[in-house]
Amino acid sequence: MGERSAAIIGGGIGGLAAAVALRRTGWHVTVYEQAPAFTEVGAGISLWPNALHALDRLGLLGEVLSRAEKETAGGAKDRHGRWLTRVTSDELERRFGLPVVVLHRSRLLEALLSALPADVLRPGEQVTDVPEADLVVAADGLRSTVRARFWPGVRPRYAGHTAWRMVTRPLPTLPEGAVVWGRGERFGYAPMPGGTVYCFGTATVPEGGSSGDEHAEVLRRFRSWPEPVPALLDAVAPEAVLRHDLYDLPPLPSFVHGRTVLLGDAAHAMTPSLGQGGCQALEDAVVLADCLTEAGLATRGEPATRGEPATRAGAAAGDRGVAAGLARYDALRRPRTQAIVTRSARLNTIGQIAWPPAAAARDLLVRLVPAAVVLRGMTSVIGFRV
Secondary structure, eight states, X not given: OOOOEEEEEOOSHHHHHHHHHHHHTTOEEEEEESSSSOOOOSOEEEEOHHHHHHHHHXXXXXXXXXXXXXXXXXXXXXXXXXXXXXXXXXXXXXXXSSOXXXXXXXXXXXXXXXXXXXXXEEETOOOOSOOSSSEEEEOOOTTXXXXXXXXXXXXXXXXXXXXXXXXXXXXXXXXXXXXXXXXXXXXXXXXXXXXXXXXXXXXXXXXXXXXXXXXXXXXHHHTTSSTTHHHHHHTOOGGGOEEEEEEEOOOOSOSEETTEEEOTHHHHOOOGGGSOHHHHHHHHHHHHHHHHHHHHHHHTTOOOOTTSOHHHHHHHHHHHHHHHHHHHHHHHHHHHHHHHHHHHHHHHHHHTOOSHHHHHHHHHHHHHSXXXXXXXXXXHHHTOOO
């Protein structure tokens, strides 16, 4: 059937991972990115064992681990700094084969770009129409223009709160990662390479707000929280604070429209409560390539219909293979990712409880759950292997 072409719209984590995965299975890929360069605006990202297994399938596990910091432990604390639940990375590694690591989003992009030749990358190109290709992968994020075209009326849902993200200057002593649950607010932190720490704060506020000075707003809300929060905030430069309202997507009836397939946030944007947004995009990329490979093997060499030129028959067989592969991808990815969107939203709601008696009851109940039960509950999400 010859080499088949894939146009990938969006050069973020999901789009580049899809490009790597498809190239490794014989596709000719082109990645279109409207920004003038392939960069990530943001701060840190946690990669759980399921994402690291996907990166291993892409041949990039070593590249990513060389740029990342392994978390020693993590969990949730109450507003007084007492552990509610705590899991060590060693426990995760024993159960799931790999740890959880943290790195800057731009460093993850570097690792993905290292596996792609420059001639497949098209920065500074805004795609206004669906490109001509055997396959179109829409990895253009939460506000996907491709999704708006084929799935009109599906709009992101405001999660009810905003988030501030930041990275500290290098610190002499790094804390264990944790998320501190307050009342309608949370503050989380995780060490990154070079002694820096990725931090985030959340607050239940109306959509679209801005304080004018986000650094001052973060200090106002979190400066009095238990250590190490004040020390971390002291190490954050004012210009390092980024603010973004948080959203997720309602469930789509399909991730596929003809030869176009949605991937990553364009398909299943979720709140960051489970740390799975980027992880699920990496899973998507590997599963997509696998499904197309399996479908291609099933149709390769299909005989021509009587009187039909062999090239036309080969093209038709290839089209059927793409359709079958996309149907399989949709059947595998949509239930899993939509369940994680729902689960993340529920955890998000729990973490943002503001009424004091309810927050106290939440903290007590979480403290009573054994760590082994927490790990078992995480298995369906982070124990997944592509």
